Amino acid sequence: MIGSRVVENSAVTAGRMTRKQALASPALVGAFGLAGAGLLHFRDPHVQGSYGFCPFNALTGLYCPGCGGTRAANDLTNLDFGAAISGNVLAVGVAVTLIVAYVRWIPKRWRGEDARMIVLPANIGVTLLVVMAVFAVVRNTPWGAWLAP
Amino acid sequence: MSDQNPQYPSYPSGGEATQPPADGAPTPPPAYGGQPAGPVVPYASWGSRVGAILLDGLIGIAIAIVPIIIGVVIAFKDAGTEITQDPVTGLDTVEITGGVNAVGVIILVLASLFYFGFTIWNLAIRQGKLGQSLGKKVLGISVVRQDNGRFLGAGAGFLRWLVAQVLGGICFLDYLWPLWDEKKQTWHDKVVSSVVIRVK
Numbered sequence: 106m107i108g109s110r111v112v113e114n115s116a117v118t119a120g121r122m123t124r125k126q127a128l129a130s131p132a133l134v135g136a137f138g139l140a141g142a143g144l145l146h147f148r149d150p151h152v153q154g155s156y157g158f159c160p161f162n163a164l165t166g167l168y169c170p171g172c173g174g175t176r177a178a179n180d181l182t183n184l185d186f187g188a189a190i191s192g193n194v195l196a197v198g199v200a201v202t203l204i205v206a207y208v209r210w211i212p213k214r215w216r217g218e219d220a221r222m223i224v225l226p227a228n229i230g231v232t233l234l235v236v237m238a239v240f241a242v243v244r245n246t247p248w249g250a251w252l253a254p
Numbered sequence: 255m256s257d258q259n260p261q262y263p264s265y266p267s268g269g270e271a272t273q274p275p276a277d278g279a280p281t282p283p284p285a286y287g288g289q290p291a292g293p294v295v296p297y298a299s300w301g302s303r304v305g306a307i308l309l310d311g312l313i314g315i316a317i318a319i320v321p322i323i324i325g326v327v328i329a330f331k332d333a334g335t336e337i338t339q340d341p342v343t344g345l346d347t348v349e350i351t352g353g354v355n356a357v358g359v360i361i362l363v364l365a366s367l368f369y370f371g372f373t374i375w376n377l378a379i380r381q382g383k384l385g386q387s388l389g390k391k392v393l394g395i396s397v398v399r400q401d402n403g404r405f406l407g408a409g410a411g412f413l414r415w416l417v418a419q420v421l422g423g424i425c426f427l428d429y430l431w432p433l434w435d436e437k438k439q440t441w442h443d444k445v446v447s448s449v450v451i452r453v454k
Binding site for chain 1 (some may be wrong): 431434436437444
């Protein structure tokens with residue numbers, strides 16, 4: 106009862122913001138993205154243990170879906186797409202998706218819309234998790250060696 | 255950052271066709287018969303939820319720290335160290351002497367139980383019954399059922415907390431999921447069909 110009243114009372118219409126307010130989020134995300142890319146470019150994750158070790162890999166000896174991801178990101182900053190894809194094709198997909206989503210996000214925020222960068226409906230989210238799980242299994246099999254880092 | 259998407263009625267998509275979301279474009283709401291176009295739900299931002307959980311952790315530490323320190327002091331008050339030097343190698347050996355005080359150990363156990371009890375009350379029971387842990391109250395956000403906006407109740411609140419411990423422990427994606435989820439839900443939100451909304 107009370108909760109339902111709470112929802113109605115606090116329901117706000119998606120309002121317009123000033124351009125400066127709207128662009129604050131993309132600026133922050135962009136700054137973090139550039140900082141991350143810079144870190145991965147200059148502190149090379151190909152050096153063993155430079156960022157610690159994957160706990161899953163250390164424990165089980167198997168590859169997790171993220172294994173090779175930071176190395177692939179480093180390859181991307183060197184524009185070595187072949188190496189990046191053979192290191193972790195999923196991470197490359199995520200990186201490309203993030204960049205595309207970011208670029209398409211900016212004009213919306215520029216118009217003062219309170220838009221989110223990425224919005225995944227539940228079924229797409231579940232699909233992505235399934236893809237991740239299948240990727241994790243296959244890259245640990247002999248037939249999926251081309252997916253391993 | 256509020257969501258400009260129209261509210262999706264009721265349950266997570268049970269297989270209705272949805273557009274590829276990579277661009278974050280708002281998808282039109284599926285036409286459910288008889289469901290009026292509700293107001294835009296002011297989902298709580300991810301940052302405010304992180305703030306609330308950090309605050310809850312700090313409150314827990316704040317109330318448990320005094321008995322824990324007292325327990326440690328009493329438990330080890332008779333303990334000392336004895337340093338002996340090996341005449342051949344010249345290496346020092348540190349030996350702990352004296353016993354551990356039982357009263358201190360009991361105080362430590364009670365302090366841990368107190369902390370655990372507070373956490374369950376705050377994050378499971380209180381949050382289920384009133385929608386807010388102490389941290390969420392400060393941040394002005396609340397956990398409600400996604401279908402009718404009511405509070406979960408103590409049972410579902412406890413289940414939500416338990417699932418969060420398990421899923422969050424297995425994979426950090428549970429905590430990051432609201433960043434891109436349509437309803438800004440974590441996995442433990444989805445399990446009990448809850449959403450977290452702004453209330454002020």
